Amino acid sequence: MSESALQIKDLSVHYGGIQAVRSINISLQPGEQGTLIGANGAGKSSTVRAICGLQPYSGEIFWQGQSIKGLHPNELVQKGIVLVPEGRGIFTRMTVLENLQMGAWHRRDRTHVRHHIAQLMEQFPRLAERKQQLAGLLSGGEQQLLAIARALLSNPKLLILDEPSMGLAPIMVERIFEVIHSLRTTGITLLLIEQNARLALQATDHAWVMDSGTIPYQGRSDALLNDDRIQQIYLGELPI
Structure with a gap:
């Protein structure tokens, strides 16, 4: 093994x-x-x-x-090593898109980050529809999807x-x-x-x-x- x-x-x-x-x-x-x-x-x-x-x-x-x-x-x-915490931990006064961008804070491949965000928007159409909306206005389920998508932008292993x-x-x-x-x-x-x-x-x-x-x-x-x-x-x- x-x-x-x-x-x-x-x-x-x-x-x-x-x-x-x-x-x-x-x-x-x-x-x-x-x-x-x-x-x-x-x-x-x-x-x-x-x-x-x-x-x-x-x-x-x-x-x-x-x-x-x-x-x-x-x-x-x-x-x-990336955590999606209990309670989601999203930034409620930032937009959906800004939350996603925060997930890539340590990445330097900006072009790939933009492509990654676009891919996640396709995977999570609810987030795409609300990308300029404040994250705090999302439903609980939408916030959880956002927290997972943000984590994925960190390129977790x-x-x-x-x-x-x-x-x-x-x-x-x-x-x-x-x-x-x-x-x-x-x-x-x-x-x-x-x-x-x-x-x-x-x-x-x-x-x-x-x-x-x-x-x-x-x-x-x-x-x-x-x-x-x-x-x-x-x-x-x-x-x-």
């Missing part, structure tokens, strides 16, 4: 005397789509914050074989989506997961953090189930989707 794209070894996160993440291990192969599922407070967001340089931690995180411990978020973006379906209408959740499925053809390594366990397992290759800062279950997403224990505890279903 090829060298891991992302490798997390014995990661622990503390907030004062509270241990939010307890010595977990995760490994994603290049181009693989993985998901971290679990209830609120399980430690998912703390794990994401550690990967993205937003939270101190113990243990090691390696990206493409090199330790990224101590690197700042902007340095990680330049290495290809590892894209982390933190709760992309949260608070969205079912039709927009369906659209968001269509976009997630489409990323499979791009070669981007994906880490999806999602409370909707069924959709997350259907959209990914490998899954880690997080509970109270630990990972009690992990494996192929399709296997976990059909596991009686996972159905009972995390999918709210009883085995047939």
Whole structure:
């Protein structure tokens, strides 16, 4: 098997005397789509914050074989690690187009950036229709599409989506997961953090189930989707 794209070894996160993440291990192969599922407070967001340089931690995180411990978020973006945060984090008083341009802040290939924006406008026609509109006036689903498109303009090698379906209408959740499925053809390594366990397992290759800062279950997403224990505890279903 090829060298891991992302490798997390014995990661622990503390907030004062509270241990939010307890010595977990995760490994994603290049181009693989993985998901971290679990209830609120399980430690998912703390794990994401550690990967993205937003939270101190113990243990090691390696990206493409090199330790990224101590690197700042902007340095990680330049290495290809890009986060779409929970809550979207768009610039509400900037236009849709300006938000997209902010996604390419570190790129120097301006001609390619313009072409990339044009491609994304084709992929997301709602954004094209509203490109001169203030981003804060978009619906929640449109804002999520904008956040993903902005992240893609950073040319990510590892894209982390933190709760992309949260608070969205079912039709927009369906659209968001269509976009997630489409990323499979791009070669981007994906880490999806999602409370909707069924959709997350259907959209990914490998899954880690997080509970109270630990990972009690992990494996192929399709296997976990059909596991009686996972159905009972995390999918709210009883085995047939």
